[in-house]
Amino acid sequence: MSTRLFGEPVQRVEDARLLTGQGRYLDDLGREALAAAFVRSPHAHARIRDIDVTAALDVEGLVAIYTWEDLPPRVAEPLPLLIPHPALTHGRTAYPLAKETVRHVGEPVVMVVATDRYLAEDVCALIEVDYEPLKPVVGLEEAAQGSRLVHEDVPANLGAHLVQEVASIGGASARECIETSPHTLAFRLDIERSASMPLEGRGVYARWDGRDLRVYSSTQTSTSVRMAIAAKLGLPLPQVEVIAPDVGGGFGVKIVHPWPEEVLVPWAAMTLGREVKWAEDRREHFVASAHERAQVQYVRVGFDDAGRVLGLEVTILHDHGAYTPYGIIVPIVTSTQLLGPYKIGSYRVEFSSIYTNTVQVTPYRGAGRPQAVFCMERTMDKIAQHLGTDRADVRAANFIGPSEFPYDQRMTFQDGRPLVYDSGNYPEMLRMIKELIGWDSFERAPNRGIGLACYVEGTGVGPYEGGHVQITSDGRVHVSTGLTSQGQGHETVFAQIAASELGVPLSQVSVVTGDTRRFGYAVGTFASRAAVVSGNAIALACRKVREKALRIAAEALEADPADLDIADGLVHVVGSPSASIPLSTVAVLSNPLRYSFDAETAKATQFATATPVDRPPVAEGEEPGLEGRGFYSPLRSTFAAGMHAAIVETDPDTAEIRILRYAVVHDCGRLVNPMIVEGQVHGGVAQGIGGALYERMAYDSDGQLLNASFMDFLMPYASEIPRIETAHLETPSPLNPLGIKGAGEAGVIPVSAVIASALEDAEGFDIDRMPISPSDLYHLRERPAPGDR
């Protein structure tokens, strides 16, 4: 690589448009489109007796009202179950508009299309839906008892049940190992709901021209939305294009697809022959998209005098809400990532994934890992407390050693592939985090505590991504990849990769993501995978283009391709800089022309070139144009890791919690752009602090979400986030050409565990639930001590 851009903290190319109001988010498009709005269920569980639209029909500007009965057969079917799994024996998905029964507050019942959103909402307010309320199923443990059912045909509300066991090297089960351990502990942990909560909600805008359908969606996967829409609407795939415009944050929720609105809005556009748009409002986002996190965990652990875990048994109740469109990925990730950086002697994990009459649960940044890390790190702290040893030493006693990679955890990961860690150096990382936070020199004081937590994150899952790279006759490099962007800076990091591979200035490269017109094959943006999978695909595409450029240039320069290099957009003979040819000219030469349109292209016309007449202008096996595609399909996931530490102070009277210091050591393999990686870590930590201290979904016993607004769902402002100190360790992944591991989710994963660890240290009693607000802490203090009960 001759141009050193890979690894540099270059400024983002996205920013100029986003800072000047020139971004194009979903609701910035389609100014002339009709507006859709939805009548949504006010009940958590009810039968629909009747829908009366009479009063709404006179609203001026009304275009159409649709209920389930109006939908054609394929559109009317339940939405797809995206990720089937043998253990998901009772998977259920919603109808795009409710058919007979509603199962959570916010479920769409009627779709209204009008000339503007205000009028569409007027119409919604005048539609009378007659409901027969049913007693809702709310609360994980109540739901698991199964006395009332969310779906009549799902006994005990049990969607999925999965047991995974890893015996000890000697073949003993986890239960046997725990029974025979010198020390054992058993405890329960509770984790609340939270949600991705991007500042831009979901949205869909569709245009139908009588033959082709163009859909814009604020999605994390435009290619898969496209396939789903084509299938639902019975259109040939080439007649459907889906574009993710600028997207105002995703954090997981926008990977779910097709949403009811993603099917209904394009269908209405086709039916009406008009452009139709729907932009979600905040209340809709709270009650009609997706949440995550909620679990109850029962833990038993056996360990030796050094704190080494000999056997671990975790039983998880996982609340997946009313439907399971995303399968059981979240509890699978919890079950597998629970092992963290540790060699656990034997392990048994069992989860039951349970229906409740609440919003569905699908991945939110971290995707099951924050719960897993909370469980394992609480376990480590409890072992340390039991043995009276340093919490860091207990962790060190259980680490996988730096020479033990690849390390096989003997489980199946979320991608269906073996859970084998590729690389890492956990002891070094622990040394770094202890030094950064001052672990050994921490001065004890009343109401002050220090805590730490470690995690390993499987990143960069397959099956694949692709990249297309084209150099045009002006020398510009056009890169496209199918996965989507929600603020991660892909236009910059992918340009850095391409510029480095091709030897061109960054300013010559432009990147397009998430536009199926440019690249049709992709999976999507989730699981910290974009840099790993698309990054490597783009690098491979660049290498093909580079090889072709050198071949063409070699012919023009009468040199050996092996003697050529590219720098600053010029192909030159190494050691002889005057013998050079610009990539723009190479691009011209790559495409034999009959017609020219400027002086540059005239060089490629039939009377201008001296190509041999005994072979065709485009040689066999060649293609015109200086372009290429590459695909990268990882053998299995890469495994990033990190350790966080915090110092907290609690108010002795009010129980207010202040984070005095927060430190992060992070290893995501090779860094493409340290500034951007750091930004990802910062944002993750802030979301983690929200989840640790403030954010919860307050459902009452009727299944009403009581805090469905930003007034009551408390996301942190700047005043709640401490300065975040970071350090990086780079253990490159041996699995991919660029050695990258992925960083998107990292920051959020261990925060609840770190804060619990520090609060426990400050307060001197167990912290076994998250989030823990000042008022929770206050009440915990008021509890009688165990001996007084």
Add this chain to the structure above:
Amino acid sequence: MSGHEITLVVNGVARRVSVPARRLLSDCLRHDLGLTGTHVGCEHGVCGCCTVLLDGEPVRSCLTFAVTVDGQEITTVEGLAGPDGMSAVQRAFAECHGLQCGFCTPGFLCTVTALLRENPAPTEEEVVEGVSGNLCRCTGYQNIIKAVHRAADLMAEES
């Protein structure tokens, strides 16, 4: 829905528009005037994405009816850059990586523009306080805080 004729002076240009009484200023700017740089994140005045400058003062355009600001001056994110390019605040946000998805950014830029005009050299505490009415879900605020200090420095250098 009967309309009201109003005139808004947006980014220095008088714009006549007919709006129903209930039209929010945010919707008027975005959908009637086509200035989509102002974003709407919650429609209840908490997130601050819709912040614009009304006669120089930051306001939540989602909590303001367009008809109530007839004749007043409004600056949106589209009006922050000068003839020579981006303002010091905009440049500082780029330099410090103070934005990721960019959805909350116009609100922060308007808020910070007003903040630094009032207080050209804010302390750390004043900066944190000053931006703590705006939500960002991407950046963890670290680089936004940095960007405010950097913008103050740039403005001092360039004044």
